[in-house]
Amino acid sequence: MTDIPDHLRQRAEDARYRAQAGDTLTDTLGSGDLAVDGGADERLLSVIRAGSIQELRTQPTDKVNVWPHLLVVEFVAALCVFTFVTLFSIFMNAPLQELANPNKTPNPAKAPWYFVGLQELLTYFNPMVAGVLGPGMAAAGLIVLPYLDKNPSTRPEDRKFAVSFFTIFLMFWAVLGIIGAVFRGKGFQFTLPWKDGLFFDL
Amino acid sequence: MDNPSVAKEKLGELDDKIRGSQAWNSIFRPGSIFKQGYQDSPRNRSYVIMNSILYHLHPVKVKRHAVKVSYTLCLGGISFFLFILLTVTGIFLMFFYRPTTTQAWNSIYQLKTSVTFGLLVRNMHRWAAHLMVLSVFLHMARVFYHGAYKPPREFNWVIGIVLLLLTLLLSFTGYLLPWDQLSLWAVTVGTNMAGYTPVFGNQVRFVLLGGNEIGSNTLIRWYVLHVLMLPFVIVIFMAVHFWRVRKDGGISGPL
Ligand code: HEM
Numbered sequence: 001m002t003d004i005p006d007h008l009r010q011r012a013e014d015a016r017y018r019a020q021a022g023d024t025l026t027d028t029l030g031s032g033d034l035a036v037d038g039g040a041d042e043r044l045l046s047v048i049r050a051g052s053i054q055e056l057r058t059q060p061t062d063k064v065n066v067w068p069h070l071l072v073v074e075f076v077a078a079l080c081v082f083t084f085v086t087l088f089s090i091f092m093n094a095p096l097q098e099l100a101n102p103n104k105t106p107n108p109a110k111a112p113w114y115f116v117g118l119q120e121l122l123t124y125f126n127p128m129v130a131g132v133l134g135p136g137m138a139a140a141g142l143i144v145l146p147y148l149d150k151n152p153s154t155r156p157e158d159r160k161f162a163v164s165f166f167t168i169f170l171m172f173w174a175v176l177g178i179i180g181a182v183f184r185g186k187g188f189q190f191t192l193p194w195k196d197g198l199f200f201d202l
Numbered sequence: 203m204d205n206p207s208v209a210k211e212k213l214g215e216l217d218d219k220i221r222g223s224q225a226w227n228s229i230f231r232p233g234s235i236f237k238q239g240y241q242d243s244p245r246n247r248s249y250v251i252m253n254s255i256l257y258h259l260h261p262v263k264v265k266r267h268a269v270k271v272s273y274t275l276c277l278g279g280i281s282f283f284l285f286i287l288l289t290v291t292g293i294f295l296m297f298f299y300r301p302t303t304t305q306a307w308n309s310i311y312q313l314k315t316s317v318t319f320g321l322l323v324r325n326m327h328r329w330a331a332h333l334m335v336l337s338v339f340l341h342m343a344r345v346f347y348h349g350a351y352k353p354p355r356e357f358n359w360v361i362g363i364v365l366l367l368l369t370l371l372l373s374f375t376g377y378l379l380p381w382d383q384l385s386l387w388a389v390t391v392g393t394n395m396a397g398y399t400p401v402f403g404n405q406v407r408f409v410l411l412g413g414n415e416i417g418s419n420t421l422i423r424w425y426v427l428h429v430l431m432l433p434f435v436i437v438i439f440m441a442v443h444f445w446r447v448r449k450d451g452g453i454s455g456p457l
Contacts, residue, residue, distance in 0.1 A: 061265055062265065062266040063263040063264060063265055063266060064263060064264065064265075064266050064269060065244075065247040065248065065251075065262065065263055066251050066256075066260045066261065066262060066263060066264055067247050067250035067251055067256075068247070069269045070260065070264060070268070070269045071250075071256075071260075073269055073271060073276070074276070074279055077271070077276040077279060077280060077283070078279075078280075078283045081280055081283055081284065081287075081333075082283075082287065085284075085287065085326050085329055085330050085333065086322075086326065088325075088329050089322055089325035089326040089328075089329055090322065090325075092325065092329070093314075093321065093325055094324055094325045094327075094328035094329070095382075095384055096307075096310055096311065096314065096380055096382055097382040097383040097384045098382060098383055099307045099381065099382060099383075100303075100307065100381045100382055100383055100385060100386035101383065101386070102386065102415070102416070104383070105387065106383055106387050109387035109388070109390065109391055110387075110388065110391065111388050111391040111392050111395075112373065112374060112377055112388050112392070113332075114335050114370060114373070115370075115374070115391075115392055115395075118395060119391060119395075122395070127394075127395065127398035128398045128399075128400060130395075131394075131395030131396070131397075131398040132395070132396070132398050132399045132400065139363065139367065142363050142366075143360055143363050145351065145359070146351040146352065146353075146355070146356035146359045146360070147356060149351075149352070151352075152352060152353075153349070154348060154349030154350070154352060154454070154455070154457055155457060156347075156457070159349060162349075163347065166346050166347075170343060201384050202328075202332055
């Protein structure tokens, strides 16, 4: 009864301290409960009184059963995608050009569409900036983004800066990609697709 | 048998026999929609998830707005479905593909011209791959615009970025495999860029290519990455990603 481990004593001590500071948990308990005279073990028990924790946790949310509501949506979505891919594949053949030949450089030689933006960037900056630092910083920026954005709101009207910034970021890459993919022809020179045709394969 | 009611009766008997059998009942657990006499009840709706392998992916209930297509646009789910489709079609292609510089192009050509469904399955693999890159990008955008990366979901966003990079790598490694002019030169352009990495540029390029230029070492290297290592790694990250969606309290929102 008297042999109460140190860490428990410490926890009780902390709880009492927080109670005095008006912590939210103790608000629902009533700080008087924590200051009950007697052994520290009694105080520990009083922290887990029925109702106190439930009160904090239970916020009624409007929920629906995954089956059938969600599974049906998922099934239909999968079916649509499958149908689309199948039909597209019936009418459009994947390219297979002539055998690879290291001695015959095609003109122009382009990266796949998701990297062609980088290739476009290469025409403006030196390779280290365009090929490595640019994409490297974009990736690093995306990774740390949730830790930089400290604004807790998810409402668009509270996030004007974040939304504009990200939109510009996306548009930047999209525009580079589109220029690289469609507006670059022989020698990766600027062309107009409606005049000189497309120099682009998927 | 020309009397429809007799046929119906016979079918019913057969159904009873099959679905009443020990084998059938050993396969489907209580609450399965395939069990005899399944009835739509709140309890059974829970059992469909709780008593089946689906419980690994879904909770029994989700927030009402989470099932609205207008919220997630199904993009994460579609990325996952495309990955499954790519796995299935990819395994089919593996039966015919040979990862050597002398045989690769021919095996794809054969696939197109003389393998039953070869052309269709190759097309599907190709288009689904492009579509997956696109749907993953769009999924990222929708997550951003919903602010769904905010606490407690920060880390799931990070996992998402890893998934995005893995998706790009999967697509890029697959691009080389047909060993046609398009593959060779797209990969040349791509790996030359990696060669500009400060300080270690040449080493990075050497490791990527398995040599100083693209050749048979590159092909086998990228083949193994494409069909084995990257899929393996991405599946692990997807598992963590889906698990985190649930542990972070389900889909974010409503806005
Ligand atoms: C292979 C790629 C990916 C797959 C298969 C995938 C799958 C999913 C799925 C099925 C969901 C459930 C909700 C939904 O469908 O929108 C989800 C949610 C989420 N994903 Fe992904 N994802 C992928 C890539 C990414 C990327 C690139 C990001 C961000 C950079 C990301 C960040 C998130 C976040 C933060 C959530 C929670 C969203 C919320 O609660 O509203 N995921 N993902």
